[in-house]
Amino acid sequence: MKILGILGAHKRSGMTAKMLETVLQAVEQPNTVKIIYLEDLVIKPDIEGVPNPELDQIEKELLETDVWVFAAPTYWGTLSGVMKNLFDCLRQRLVRFDHTGASHPDRFKDKHYVSLTCCYTGAFENLISGVTDQTFKTIDKVMSAAGVIKVTEAVVTNTWGKTALSSKKEREFLAIGHKINNAKRRDDRTVKRYVELFFMVAAMSLITMLLQRMCSSFLSLTNFWFNYVSFTVIFFVLLAFLLHFVTFVKHRRH
Ligand SMILES: Cc1cc2nc3c(=O)[nH]c(=O)nc-3n(C[C@H](O)[C@H](O)[C@H](O)COP(=O)(O)O)c2cc1C
Incomplete structure (x- = not known):
């Protein structure tokens, strides 16, 4: 090369x-x-x-x-x-x-x-x-x-x-x-991106469920709709932070 x-x-x-x-x-x-x-x-x-x-x-x-x-x-x-x-x-x-x-x-x-x-x-x-x-x-x-x-x-x-x-x-x-x-002549990052996406979703779901569990004293998780709404809201907030990070703070700064 x-x-x-x-x-x-x-x-x-x-x-x-x-x-x-x-x-x-x-x-x-x-x-x-x-x-x-x-x-x-x-x-x-x-x-x-x-x-x-x-x-x-x-x-x-x-x-x-x-x-x-x-x-x-x-x-x-x-x-x-x-x-x-x-x-x-x-x-x-x-x-x-x-x-x-x-x-x-x-x-x-x-x-x-x-x-x-x-x-x-x-x-x-x-x-x-x-x-x-x-x-x-x-x-x-x-x-x-x-x-x-x-x-x-x-x-x-x-x-x-x-x-x-x-x-x-x-x-x-x-x-x-x-x-x-070791830089290859060609590289296709599609598979890598899907793997990254899978792990991001898995990590965010886990954090969401842990946060729900922590709030279980004042949040009725046995109620389907409470469970669903709280999961959606927490997941959305985490996703918004993640997207902001990936979009604006993705460059090396130190
Ligand atoms: C015209 C000019 C503009 C610069 N503007 C900035 C700047 O906006 N922010 C900053 O942190 N450093 C700024 N610097 C400092 C450069 O980033 C610094 O010179 C460089 O890190 C050192 O590289 P060098 O030793 O190869 O010249 C500027 C320097 C010059 C000459």
Whole structure:
């Protein structure tokens, strides 16, 4: 497999670069690694009739590689401009447009990607406010349009004044590198999702029944309709929390 690291940060050897280098350090032969530093390039959108050799080169690298590792800091609460500019300029090449202008995955379908970001915000604040969520969401949006499959994402918080990764983070990033070694060419998560759904429903039913049992002193569980209504209400509240978590808090925040 060929792995392409794309660094979209102002600093060539800052914390974002350290995250990327640590992940790629764990990639083992015969897999190969290459890094593109976006600040070295002048990336422009395609204009009809005007050659665009830098974008051609990036497109070639993307086509030739199997796993892309995007490393971009969180700037102003979102993806760094240089990485966003790459995605904007690549749009016409990343997806196929039909006659209505709707985009569809094309030549990059079933490749894999990893997203890495970092921020000055502390771990607790990021956990609560999700400062880095928007960075991940932007990358996910582009990749899902292109049909590229996510391997994982990771974040480093509290980067102010830091020059090295903590040993815990270093282990986490090396583990991501090991995971990349095993990234399959294709993956279908349908079965996994049904299994997850089964266990979520099983766990929520159990919690609901336990809560009903705890309330049994003032709730008549022998009455069918009381039993039914209390089960539905408790199950609904738990489901609402779970859906909120899966929808809004699904990104790594620490
Ligand atoms: C233009 C700019 C905007 C930034 N905006 C934020 C921000 O909104 N929230 C935050 O926590 N950190 C912010 N930071 C801090 C970066 O996330 C920080 O530089 C990064 O974590 C360190 O990466 P580096 O060492 O690779 O530069 C910003 C930094 C820059 C240069």
